[in-house]
Structures are given as structure tokens and as C-alpha cells.
Amino acid sequence: MTSRPHRIVVLASGRGSNFQAIIDAAAGGSIQAVCAGLITDNPGAYAVTRAHDAGVPVTVVDYLAFSSRQDYEHALLAAMEASASDLFVLAGYMRILSAHVVARFPDRIINIHPALLPSFPGLHAQQQALDHGVKIAGCTVHFVTEEMDAGPIIAQRCVPVHEDDDSESLAARILAFEHLCLVEAVRLFCEGRLKLEGRVVRTDILPEQN
Ligand code: GAR
Numbered sequence: 001m002t003s004r005p006h007r008i009v010v011l012a013s014g015r016g017s018n019f020q021a022i023i024d025a026a027a028g029g030s031i032q033a034v035c036a037g038l039i040t041d042n043p044g045a046y047a048v049t050r051a052h053d054a055g056v057p058v059t060v061v062d063y064l065a066f067s068s069r070q071d072y073e074h075a076l077l078a079a080m081e082a083s084a085s086d087l088f089v090l091a092g093y094m095r096i097l098s099a100h101v102v103a104r105f106p107d108r109i110i111n112i113h114p115a116l117l118p119s120f121p122g123l124h125a126q127q128q129a130l131d132h133g134v135k136i137a138g139c140t141v142h143f144v145t146e147e148m149d150a151g152p153i154i155a156q157r158c159v160p161v162h163e164d165d166d167s168e169s170l171a172a173r174i175l176a177f178e179h180l181c182l183v184e185a186v187r188l189f190c191e192g193r194l195k196l197e198g199r200v201v202r203t204d205i206l207p208e209q210n
Contacts, residue, residue, distance in 0.1 A: 006190045007036040009085035011093040016047025018091035018112055021179035022186060023054045031187045037083050039076070041095055059083070063095065073098045080105065087189055090144060091182065099146040107196060109144040110189070112182045114174050116140060116156055121149030126174060127167040137161050137170055139178045141185035143201070152199045154185040 008026070010019045019038065025031045038051040041063040051058045059079045066072040080088060080101070090097075090111040102109065115125035117140040120132070129137045138158035145151035157177035161170060188194050188203055195202045 006033040006086040007084060008033045008087045008089060008186065009037040009039060009080070009083045010035065010047075010089045010091050011039045011041075012045060012047040012091045013040060013042045013094040014045050014047065014092050016045060016050045016092065017175060018089075018178055018182050019047050020050050021183055022089060022091070023050065023056065025183040025186070027054070031183060032190050033087075033186065036085055039079050039083070041072075041076075041093070047092075069098075073101060077101050077104060087186065089182070089186065096148055097144060102144055102146055107143055110141055110154060110185060111144050111149070111151070112178050113140045113142065113149050114171060114178060116158060117142060117149055117153060124167070126171045129161065130165060130167060130170060135161050137174060139174050139181050141181050143196070152196055152201045154188065154194060154201050154203070155181045157181045 008022060010022060012019045023035050026033050026035045035054070035056050037057045037059060038047055039059045039061060040047055041061055043060045043062055048058055061072065061076045061079050063072050066075065086108065088105060088109040090109065097109070113121070113125060115129055116138040120128040126137065136158050138156055140153055141155045142153045143151040157180060159173045159177055193203050
């Protein structure tokens with residue numbers, strides 16, 4: 001266990017309910033962490049309102065304000081470095097991080113995805129699951145690697161798919177479990193209980209005794 005709480009910075013583009021789950025878990029003491037910042041590519045995101053309400057500092061790196069993806073990535077990397085965060089959480093961050101950014105923070109960026117990976121990576125995961133006709137859907141928290149939605153899996157939760165589901169009803173059922181799954185993954189990270197063996201994440205490691 002480290003002597004100070006971990007600093008967590010969340011990257012989010014929209015509603016921010018997963019961001020809120022982390023704010024609440026940190027405030028309630030179920031994770032030994034400080035939610036030290038929100039970085040968003042979207043100044044109109046509701047996540048920004050949530051940050052203001054919780055007193056979490058916001059850095060806007062507005063994608064549309066940059067003339068190239070490279071310039072955007074440069075500013076994003078600078079914001080991430082300046083945050084001095086131990087862990088970055090992609091929580092509804094709807095852009096792909098470049099290999100350069102991922103390489104700068106090895107095993108320190110995690111993402112929540114609304115499907116049971118490796119099935120249904122990318123956009124509209126819940127609709128992909130319905131179109132495929134699966135009977136069980138769910139969510140995954142994984143380490144971020146260069147390849148989209150393909151990094152080592154930390155935690156997953158499953159939910160049933162109902163006959164009358166549409167993508168909205170299925171997304172809502174999954175979302176409740178996303179919040180639990182994401183907080184669990186962050187807690188395991190903060191407790192030093194995630195150990196990578198190849199692409200397998202072991203979680204049964206006891207925290208270091210310091
Ligand atoms: C969540 O369902 C999250 O899994 C998904 O966006 C939603 C954000 O909700 N992320 C992706 O699809 C990334 N590929 P939130 O803003 O309320 O946390």
C-alpha cells in the first residue's frame with residue numbers, strides 16, 4: 001500500500017456517469033484515491049458539470065479547436081503529464097489514444113467498454129451484441145494498449161439480454177454494472193493487486209507491505 005492516496009484522472013467525452021461513480025467511490029472511501037482531475041475533449045460534456053459540482057479540476061482539450069490530430073494529441077499528452085496522475089481512466093472517452101500517448105503511461109491507463117470483450121469492440125457495442133443475437137451481454141474494464149479495446153482484461157460483469165431489448169434498454173442494464181466494475185478495477189489498481197502476466201491480469205496479489 002502506498003503512503004498517499006492514488007491520484008486518478010478521468011478522461012470523458014459525455015454524460016460522465018462512470019466518472020461520477022469514481023467521484024462517489026473516492027469520496028465515500030471505498031477506493032483509496034483522489035479524483036484529481038477530468039480531462040475532456042468536449043467542453044459541452046455533462047461530465048464537466050459533474051466535475052464542477054464535485055470540485056474536481058477540469059482541463060478541456062477541445063478536439064475541434066486543433067487543426068490536426070497531431071496537435072490535439074500533443075496538447076492531450078501535455079495535459080496528462082501535467083496532471084501527475086497515477087492512473088488514467090477512460091470513462092466514455094470517445095477518441096482513440098495514439099500509440100505515442102499509450103506508450104507514455106504503460107499499464108496506467110484503463111478503459112470501460114460496454115461489451116464482453118473481445119466480442120464487440122468499437123462503437124455501438126450494445127447494438128452489435130443485439131444484432132449478433134447474444135443472450136448474455138456485459139461490460140469490460142481493461143488496460144489500454146495500442147490496439148483498440150484489446151488490452152488485458154481486469155474485470156467483467158455480465159447481464160442477460162431480454163427478448164424485447166433495444167440498444168437503449170440493454171445499455172441501461174449494462175451501465176449499472178459498468179459503475180460497479182469500474183470502481184472494482186480502480187480499487188484493485190489502488191491496492192496494488194493487479195499484476196500482468198503476458199496478457200493475463202492476475203488479481204490475487206496481496207498489497208506490498210511497506
Ligand atoms: C459507457 O457505456 C461506456 O462504457 C461507453 O460510453 C458510455 C459512457 O457513459 N464507452 C464506450 O463505448 C467506449 N468505447 P458515461 O459517460 O455515462 O460514463
